[in-house]
Amino acid sequence: MAAKRVHRDYPSSGDLSTVKRHKDLHFAEDTTPTDDGAAINLLSLLLQCAEYVATDHLREASILLSEISEICSPFGSSPERVVAYFAQALQARVISSYLSGSCSQLSESPIQSQKIFAALQTFNSLSPLIKFSHFTANQAIFQALDGEDSVHIIDLDVMQGLQWPGLFHILASRPRKLRSIRITGFGPSSDILASTGRRLADFAASLSLPFEFHPIVGKIGNVTDPSQLGTRPGEAVVVHWMQHRLYDVTGNDLDTLEIIRRLRPNLITMVEQELSYGDGGSCFLGRFVEALHYYSALFDALGDGLGEESGERFTVEQIVLATEIRNIVGGKRRGTMRWKEELSRVGFRPVSLRGNPATQAGLLLGMLPWNGYTLVEENGTLRLGWKDLSLLTASAWQSQPSD
Numbered sequence: 001m002a003a004k005r006v007h008r009d010y011p012s013s014g015d016l017s018t019v020k021r022h023k024d025l026h027f028a029e030d031t032t033p034t035d036d037g038a039a040i041n042l043l044s045l046l047l048q049c050a051e052y053v054a055t056d057h058l059r060e061a062s063i064l065l066s067e068i069s070e071i072c073s074p075f076g077s078s079p080e081r082v083v084a085y086f087a088q089a090l091q092a093r094v095i096s097s098y099l100s101g102s103c104s105q106l107s108e109s110p111i112q113s114q115k116i117f118a119a120l121q122t123f124n125s126l127s128p129l130i131k132f133s134h135f136t137a138n139q140a141i142f143q144a145l146d147g148e149d150s151v152h153i154i155d156l157d158v159m160q161g162l163q164w165p166g167l168f169h170i171l172a173s174r175p176r177k178l179r180s181i182r183i184t185g186f187g188p189s190s191d192i193l194a195s196t197g198r199r200l201a202d203f204a205a206s207l208s209l210p211f212e213f214h215p216i217v218g219k220i221g222n223v224t225d226p227s228q229l230g231t232r233p234g235e236a237v238v239v240h241w242m243q244h245r246l247y248d249v250t251g252n253d254l255d256t257l258e259i260i261r262r263l264r265p266n267l268i269t270m271v272e273q274e275l276s277y278g279d280g281g282s283c284f285l286g287r288f289v290e291a292l293h294y295y296s297a298l299f300d301a302l303g304d305g306l307g308e309e310s311g312e313r314f315t316v317e318q319i320v321l322a323t324e325i326r327n328i329v330g331g332k333r334r335g336t337m338r339w340k341e342e343l344s345r346v347g348f349r350p351v352s353l354r355g356n357p358a359t360q361a362g363l364l365l366g367m368l369p370w371n372g373y374t375l376v377e378e379n380g381t382l383r384l385g386w387k388d389l390s391l392l393t394a395s396a397w398q399s400q401p402s403d
Contacts, residue, residue, distance in 0.1 A: 039079035042072055046083050047289070049090055054284045058094050065091050074318065078303040082296050085322040086288075089329035096330065113189050116246060117160050119319035122312050124162065126302060128368050129392055132384045133242050134163040135364050136394040137269040139357040141238050142170050144267040144398070150235040151181045154265070156220050157242065157249040158185030161196040165203045172207040184214040184229055188247070193217065221251025226263045237265040243272045245324040261346040268348065268397040270339065274383070274390040275328075291328045295321060297389045304372055343397050351396040352380030 045068050052061035068087045072080040124130040145151055151171075153164070164183060171178060183200065187193045193215035204211030214230055216223075223229065231237055239260060243249070250256040260268065275294050298321060306313040340350075358377045365375055365384075374385040381395045 038071075039077070042068065042079060042083045046086055046090075046292070049087070050285060050288045053090055053093060054288075056097075058097060061090065061094055065094070074322075075308060075314070077308065078299045079296070081303075081317060082292070082299040085317070085325050086292060086295075086329065088322065089326045092326055093330045113192055116319060116323070117192070119315050120159070121162070123316045123320050126306065126312060126316060128365060128370055128373055129384065130162075131364065131368070132361060133271040133392060133394065134166060136353065136357055136361050136382055137240055137242075137271060137396075138163065138167040138170065139360050140269050140351065140353060140394075140396040141167060141240075141267060143356065144238070144351070144396075145171070145236055147176075148236040148266075149176060149179045150232075151178060151238070152184065152231060152235045153182070153238045153240060154184045154186075154220075154229060154263075155240050156186050157244075158183070158187055158193070158196055160192070161185065161200045163240075163242075164200055168200075168204055168207055168209055168211075172209055178209060180210045180212065180235070182212040182214065182230075182235070184216060186216050186218065186220055186249075188217065190215065190217050219249065219251035219256075220259060221253070221255040223259050226259065229263065231263070236267075237263065239263070239265045239268045241268070241270050243270070245273070245275075245327045246320065247327075257342055257346060264347075264399045266398065267351070268343070269394070270397070271392055271394045272339070274385075274393060288329060291325065293389070294391070295325055297386045297391065301370075301372060301386045305370060340395070347400050348397040349400050350380050351398050353377070353382045353394060353396060354380060358382055 045064055049061050049064040049068065052058070052064065065087055068083065072084045072087070074081050074084040076084075120130065141153070155161075155163075161183075168181075171181065181204070185193060185196060187196070197213035197215055200213055201211055216229075241250070273294075275290060299317065302313050302316065344350075354377050358375075361382055362375055365373060372387055374387065376383045376385065376390070381393050383390045384392045384394075
């Protein structure tokens with residue numbers, strides 16, 4: 001399936017300068033010219049509807065949403081699917097505005113956590129995004145732990161712990177054996193954390209690694225003192241954060257930054273979605289169009305290897321991608337922190353991922369059965385993209401020595 005850039009000036013009743021700056025949208029070219037014209041029409045309707053929502057013309061938005069629902073389906077082509085889910089998110093925002101006069105906030109914890117985590121496992125089997133995140137961070141951690149024999153990893157959203165068996169394997173292969181490896185895992189559910197801890201302990205035992213798991217129900221932003229994380233003298237501390245929009249992982253950004261600053265870990269590994277979400281200050285329309293561009297690429301990528309009838313594809317789109325879309329479109333966001341700038345400001349410096357992490361990530365991508373994905377090294381970070389659009393950026397950071 002080839003990618004196509006759609007160029008169009010969208011109908012406007014107000015200032016759409018933000019929209020026009022983002023008017024090149026990435027939709028799949030897998031249909032006839034007639035279908036391509038239908039996709040452009042859907043896109044125009046959706047963007048007009050977003051403008052109505054942004055300007056509180058809710059009646060007009062509802063009329064357009066009704067029209068969109070009649071001509072697109074989450075079971076159709078990639079353009080139809082992404083428009084259908086964005087329309088659903090707009091509908092939820094309209095209903096919320098009618099009921100309460102304000103849009104719902106990003107959920108504090110995942111609804112039906114087990115279903116979300118199961119869908120993420122399916123996503124991992126259909127796309128390299130999660131594998132890239134895990135593999136790149138693990139390579140950076142492995143390099144940073146050279147010469148260390150006591151390790152404490154603080155995972156800000158451990159979920160089912162799928163990342164860590166890979167790291168256990170390469171740590172177990174070192175000539176110098178570890179005296180201890182501990183993981184402190186944050187999460188919203190004590191049951192899921194307990195299950196994750198048991199699985200990781202069993203896997204570590206199979207490799208004869210001395211392992212401890214410390215579960216914390218809640219968010220790093222709610223921690224008031226680094227001592228609550230149970231760090232011990234002489235151990236190398238690593239903080240890992242894979243960002244997403246399924247639910248609020250960390251709580252308040254400033255509180256999160258402060259506790260990390262006070263913790264002064266040996267290494268921070270971070271994987272970020274290539275979405276600014278308006279940087280906290282831009283208009284709803286700008287955020288909407290940016291997200292539409294981003295998720296159009298993700299839907300195109302999934303559709304490239306799976307047919308419209310695929311149940312696995314539908315599960316990932318409905319539970320993972322649609323949830324993120326609803327959280328972006330339906331919530332009044334707080335300001336988004338520019339993490340690279342803020343980490344530098346509070347005493348961290350970037351660690352380059354060029355060299356072995358980049359080489360190994362390239363080899364991993366080459367072994368996987370998906371075409372169209374790209375890997376770019378830029379200023380020491382690694383960017384995974386779909387064709388011409390960056391999707392994820394992996395970076396690593398170290399504490400600068402105190403004066």
